[in-house]
Amino acid sequence: MADRAESRRARPRTVVAAFAAVTAVAFGGVWFSQAQDRANAVSDAPKTAAAQKSKAPRAGEAKADAAPAKTPGVRECGLGEPVVEPEIITLTCADAGMVASGIKWAHYAVDGAEGNGVVQVSRGANGAGVTSFPARFRLYGAKNVDGKMAFTGLEVDYAGATPLGESRETYSIA
Amino acid sequence: MGIRGRIALAISFVTALAVVVLGLSVHHISAVERAGQAQSYQDSLLSSALQVYQRDSLLALGAQLDDSTLPPVLMEAVREGRSGTYISGGGDPRVWAATEVDGGKVLSVSAPYPDRDPLQRALDKALVVAGAATVALMAVVAWFVAQSLSRRLRHSAAAARRIAAGEPPDPEALAAGGRDEVAELGRSVHHMATSLAARVEAEREFTADVAHELRTPVAGLVASAELLPHPRAVEMVRERAQTMRVLVEDLLEVSRLDAGRERAQLDEVELPSLVRGIVKRAQGQRGVDEVSVEVVGEGRIVATDARRVERILVNVLGNAAKHGKPPIEVLVEGTRITVRDHGDGYPPELVDQGPRRFRTAAPERGTGHGLGLTIAVGQAVVLGARLEFGSAEGGGAQVVLDLPEAEPPTAEV
Numbered sequence: 278m279a280d281r282a283e284s285r286r287a288r289p290r291t292v293v294a295a296f297a298a299v300t301a302v303a304f305g306g307v308w309f310s311q312a313q314d315r316a317n318a319v320s321d322a323p324k325t326a327a328a329q330k331s332k333a334p335r336a337g338e339a340k341a342d343a344a345p346a347k348t349p350g351v352r353e354c355g356l357g358e359p360v361v362e363p364e365i366i367t368l369t370c371a372d373a374g375m376v377a378s379g380i381k382w383a384h385y386a387v388d389g390a391e392g393n394g395v396v397q398v399s400r401g402a403n404g405a406g407v408t409s410f411p412a413r414f415r416l417y418g419a420k421n422v423d424g425k426m427a428f429t430g431l432e433v434d435y436a437g438a439t440p441l442g443e444s445r446e447t448y449s450i451a
Numbered sequence: 452m453g454i455r456g457r458i459a460l461a462i463s464f465v466t467a468l469a470v471v472v473l474g475l476s477v478h479h480i481s482a483v484e485r486a487g488q489a490q491s492y493q494d495s496l497l498s499s500a501l502q503v504y505q506r507d508s509l510l511a512l513g514a515q516l517d518d519s520t521l522p523p524v525l526m527e528a529v530r531e532g533r534s535g536t537y538i539s540g541g542g543d544p545r546v547w548a549a550t551e552v553d554g555g556k557v558l559s560v561s562a563p564y565p566d567r568d569p570l571q572r573a574l575d576k577a578l579v580v581a582g583a584a585t586v587a588l589m590a591v592v593a594w595f596v597a598q599s600l601s602r603r604l605r606h607s608a609a610a611a612r613r614i615a616a617g618e619p620p621d622p623e624a625l626a627a628g629g630r631d632e633v634a635e636l637g638r639s640v641h642h643m644a645t646s647l648a649a650r651v652e653a654e655r656e657f658t659a660d661v662a663h664e665l666r667t668p669v670a671g672l673v674a675s676a677e678l679l680p681h682p683r684a685v686e687m688v689r690e691r692a693q694t695m696r697v698l699v700e701d702l703l704e705v706s707r708l709d710a711g712r713e714r715a716q717l718d719e720v721e722l723p724s725l726v727r728g729i730v731k732r733a734q735g736q737r738g739v740d741e742v743s744v745e746v747v748g749e750g751r752i753v754a755t756d757a758r759r760v761e762r763i764l765v766n767v768l769g770n771a772a773k774h775g776k777p778p779i780e781v782l783v784e785g786t787r788i789t790v791r792d793h794g795d796g797y798p799p800e801l802v803d804q805g806p807r808r809f810r811t812a813a814p815e816r817g818t819g820h821g822l823g824l825t826i827a828v829g830q831a832v833v834l835g836a837r838l839e840f841g842s843a844e845g846g847g848a849q850v851v852l853d854l855p856e857a858e859p860p861t862a863e864v
Contacts, residue, residue, distance in 0.1 A: 373511035
């Protein structure tokens with residue numbers, strides 16, 4: 278009798294265990310399928326959407342009115358009007374494959390400017406490779422170019438990994 | 452498969468299952484994370500490219516305008532005013548990011564997104580190796596754990612078998628320390644064995660005491676009956692007194708067998724001759740009549756105690772004569788003696804559990820004390836023989852006495 282009672286008690290446990298296993302498998306399947314759906318669907322691009330909302334001013338428009346007339350700017354690839362405190366600077370103007378972006382300027386004056394951001398390289402994502410390099414930027418050599426004050430050089434100091442093997446690079450931007 | 456193998460197999464199986472589930476989860480999570488990182492990076496590139504394009508109308512960071520290879524689903528999302536990222540499959544899987552720029556054009560960036568990422572493959576390989584190692588390690592550990600558990604159980608089982616064989620309970624073997632279920636089982640078996648041993652001992656002492664106490668008055672009763680004047684009364688009293696004397700003698704024999712003091716006096720005898728002699732002497736006693744003896748094959752020489760064999764066969768024949776129906780047949784084949792009758796057969800309880808003293812519980816087999824077959828079983832144990840109760844083909848009770856083979860003669864040098 279005791280054995281039969283034991284087996285009767287064991288039956289609900291078996292049912293609960295089977296239910297738990299089936300539920301776990303079902304949740305796992307749902308999770309996998311949702312993940313698969315997510316992978317096959319268009320995902321949001323929040324940074325691009327933010328950039329869309331805060332449209333960058335055209336060259337010469339940016340902070341031209343707000344900044345003092347003598348504050349030097351950056352002429353993108355030596356062309357156009359100087360932009361004061363630009364958030365983005367193209368480093369390789371031949372193919373525009375390297376761009377300094379997301380620059381936050383800590384100091385910006387006639388004698389020079391310093392800020393931090395990242396250098397982005399367009400050589401491919403591969404899903405895991407590092408192609409974004411944190412760096413410190415320094416603008417120097419302000420002079421009058423075509424009647425407007427503009428910096429003529431940019432120095433890039435990489436904080437960690439470097440895209441070209443050099444921890445410091447200099448670019449002529451005027 | 453023993454409990455040891457089952458436990459080891461169960462633990463290994465559960466471990467393997469957990470490893471597989473864990474491995475699949477890690478693989479899946481890393482793949483999702485990789486896709487998320489790739490899309491986030493393309494979003495970041497597109498964001499920068501968009502700023503450059505908006506400012507200088509320059510296509511930076513490999514950005515393209517109205518790329519004809521842009522996946523339609525992403526193109527559709529962009530046309531709806533969304534900025535999105537997408538991973539395309541096919542022969543050239545790529546990760547895309549696209550947004551709409553002034554003039555209704557689509558600015559997009561993309562990068563290869565190979566299915567077989569080296570990092571992902573390295574992670575998968577590490578998961579397989581670690582999983583296999585974990586399963587193997589757990590199998591070994593489970594084997595040793597199960598071995599320990601099984602050893603303790605086998606220890607308890609051996610102690611229980613020794614108790615069943617008549618040895619006194621071994622407290623050290625059964626009442627082992629510990630709080631787990633195995634220790635609890637051992638303690639329970641020990642308590643049960645002690646309790647049963649005490650009851651058996653009490654029963655044995657009771658039987659011996661009763662027999663001893665009855666023997667003297669019964670002997671006096673038999674002697675006194677001789678002095679009674681009326682012949683019929685003498686006959687009746689003598690008959691009852693003889694019955695009581697037989698009962699007391701049987702009880703004394705049961706008591707001696709219980710105590711385990713009986714020892715067989717082995718002599719080599721020819722079995723068919725022994726059986727024929729026993730049957731001949733038994734006929735006319737205890738209602739035994741019409742007994743046929745058949746010998747199959749050549750008669751065997753067995754080393755046995757003839758007196759105890761006779762005691763067994765006489766009791767079996769007496770039981771068959773009293774409770775069964777004639778004819779009673781005795782078959783001698785090798786070292787095996789089979790006795791059958793043509794009655795209703797033994798009750799199932801007797802066949803399953805063997806005879807028990809004072810319990811016949813078989814109205815179809817008449818009344819009795821149940822001592823005759825109990826003594827037969829006890830004598831068979833003393834002889835080292837096997838005594839089985841069953842049903843004969845075509846009905847009737849059947850008893851098989853299987854005597855041990857005689858020791859082969861030592862070869863002379």
